[in-house]
Amino acid sequence: METKHSYWTNFAFAAKSLAKGLSLTFSHIRKARKGRSKLSVQEPGYFDNQSGIATVQYPFETIPVPDNGRYKLHNEIEDCIVCDKCAKICPVNCITIEPVRSAEEFGKTSDGTSMRIYAAKFDIDMGKCCFCGLCTTVCPTECLTMTKEYDFSTFDMRDHNFPFGNMNATEIEAKKKEWEEHQKTKAASAETVPAPSASPKPVFKPKIKPIPPTE
Numbered sequence: 001m002e003t004k005h006s007y008w009t010n011f012a013f014a015a016k017s018l019a020k021g022l023s024l025t026f027s028h029i030r031k032a033r034k035g036r037s038k039l040s041v042q043e044p045g046y047f048d049n050q051s052g053i054a055t056v057q058y059p060f061e062t063i064p065v066p067d068n069g070r071y072k073l074h075n076e077i078e079d080c081i082v083c084d085k086c087a088k089i090c091p092v093n094c095i096t097i098e099p100v101r102s103a104e105e106f107g108k109t110s111d112g113t114s115m116r117i118y119a120a121k122f123d124i125d126m127g128k129c130c131f132c133g134l135c136t137t138v139c140p141t142e143c144l145t146m147t148k149e150y151d152f153s154t155f156d157m158r159d160h161n162f163p164f165g166n167m168n169a170t171e172i173e174a175k176k177k178e179w180e181e182h183q184k185t186k187a188a189s190a191e192t193v194p195a196p197s198a199s200p201k202p203v204f205k206p207k208i209k210p211i212p213p214t215e
Helices: 007-031 084-090 134-136 167-191
Strands: 073-077 095-101 117-125 145-147 161-163
Touching: 073 117, 084 095, 084 134, 095 167, 117 167, 134 145
Parallel strands: none
Antiparallel strands: 073 145, 095 117, 117 161
């Protein structure tokens, strides 16, 4: 049989519930007079601090980001050998490269790798990037990295395209002409070199050892 509560019983229950909720709220207000210590999620004791204001006054205050976080891409173009591996492995085609070959080595990277290709264009469209990190994994000179910069918001999506090429239009045109001249000179020299005369192959008669008689 269902029990019916009187008016004053319900009133007492509601007052008790209200008091318990307000006590919990005021306890959080009392603890929220100070902010939490700004620790990275990788540091020990990050989950021990359960009291305090969790909100930071961004952008004047920031929470430390992990060292292995995947954020904005950056390319040290001085160490780039324009191998095109990053553009080929990118699943969303956010890397655009225009290579210009050189007839000879024109420099070395910080790890001693020879540089034979100029980067006429090296653009990264962070608006397309899915932050998978595959491009940084295949980079042979480790010039392509993901930085700790995570806030590069803008009102125009076109501002998410970051160019890293360090050549102007005049330099690009000059290097392209140098490569074309090199190819023409190479083709002309190949035509002037006489073809080697075909000599008959020597004929060798194999020596067959006699089989000893069996008893």
